[in-house]
Amino acid sequence: MNTGLDTAEGSRRLSREAADQLREIAHELRNPLNALMAIAEIFRDQRFGPLPGDRYVEYATLSHGAAQRMLQLCDRLLLEDPVARSPGTLPVGEVLSNVVRLFGPMAEERGVTLLLEMPDSFPSIQVEAEALTSAVNNLVVNAIKFTPRGGRVTVTARAEASANVAVLVISDTGVGIDPDDIVRIMSPGWAGLNTTLGAHGDAGNGMGLDIARRQVELLGGTLELRSRKGFGTCAIIRLPRDPR
Numbered sequence: 001m002n003t004g005l006d007t008a009e010g011s012r013r014l015s016r017e018a019a020d021q022l023r024e025i026a027h028e029l030r031n032p033l034n035a036l037m038a039i040a041e042i043f044r045d046q047r048f049g050p051l052p053g054d055r056y057v058e059y060a061t062l063s064h065g066a067a068q069r070m071l072q073l074c075d076r077l078l079l080e081d082p083v084a085r086s087p088g089t090l091p092v093g094e095v096l097s098n099v100v101r102l103f104g105p106m107a108e109e110r111g112v113t114l115l116l117e118m119p120d121s122f123p124s125i126q127v128e129a130e131a132l133t134s135a136v137n138n139l140v141v142n143a144i145k146f147t148p149r150g151g152r153v154t155v156t157a158r159a160e161a162s163a164n165v166a167v168l169v170i171s172d173t174g175v176g177i178d179p180d181d182i183v184r185i186m187s188p189g190w191a192g193l194n195t196t197l198g199a200h201g202d203a204g205n206g207m208g209l210d211i212a213r214r215q216v217e218l219l220g221g222t223l224e225l226r227s228r229k230g231f232g233t234c235a236i237i238r239l240p241r242d243p244r
Contacts, residue, residue, distance in 0.1 A: 023077055023078055026075075030071060030074050033070050033071050033074070034071070036067045037067045037068060037071070040064035041060075043063075044060040044061050059105055062105065065102065066102060089127060089129055090126070091124045091125060091126060091127070092122075092124075092125045092132065092166055092239070093118055093124065093157065095129055096155055096168065099133065099140055099155070100114060102137075103137075106141075106144055110144060110200050111150055112147050112148075112151050112152065113153070114152075114153045114154075114155075115153070115154045116154075116156075118156070119157075122159060123241070125166050127219060131219050132215070132239075134211065135215040139237075140153065140155065141208065142208050142209065143170055143172035143174060143235075145198035145200060145202040146172065146174040146175050146199050147174035147175075148175070151173040151232075152172065153170070153174075164241045165221075165238045165239060165241060166240075166241060168237040170234070172232045173231075173232045175198075175199060176232055176233055182225045182227060185225070186209075186223075220240050221237055221239040222238045223235065
């Protein structure tokens with residue numbers, strides 16, 4: 001009997017099947033995403049006449065950018081390398097500005113104030129854009145989901161010259177996280193928490209925090225979570241001034 005070999009082969013077969021299904025889904029998603037991008041371009045460029053207000057154009061531009069990012073993620077799956085990293089770099093400040101601009105409408109719709117606090121003196125640190133965007137996206141979305149109407153989410157950037165690091169802080173006035181859950185989320189090999197509902201009815205399982213941690217580590221940085229039930233959460237990213 002080769003039970004061990006049979007089990008290993010079965011696991012590999014299931015992995016291949018799962019990967020094939022993901023690539024098929026990614027391929028099928030490309031068509032509606034391309035359609036959404038085309039629609040967003042029509043509104044963004046006001047091809048059928050001027051729109052009643054600049055915010056419509058702004059939101060169409062944001063929608064186009066979000067659909068474009070989803071297409072890029074689909075391409076990574078189709079290339080059979082879901083963790084591939086784009087070689088493109090951007091200044092850290094630009095990444096933060098883009099994220100806050102993208103999720104501003106989501107925060108507004110839920111009655112949550114989303115702020116970016118970054119001093120003019122913040123240095124222009126180049127970073128691998130895809131990894132940092134993914135990390136901050138997940139942290140900001142989580143903060144909005146779990147912050148009740150009337151609350152606040154703040155993205156702060158500062159440089160610590162003495163430690164030669166850039167410190168990015170995503171803080172909220174939301175429901176907070178149990179300390180035991182933080183330990184599990186930040187543990188290597190963590191597989192996910194039971195689904196919980198956010199302040200606006202969104203389902204969450206903590207996977208976004210795990211993704212953020214791994215992306216920050218790819219940049220050579222660290223992610224720390226501080227939270228207290230009922231008093232909000234603070235996610236602290238520390239990046240070397242010369243990120244990998």
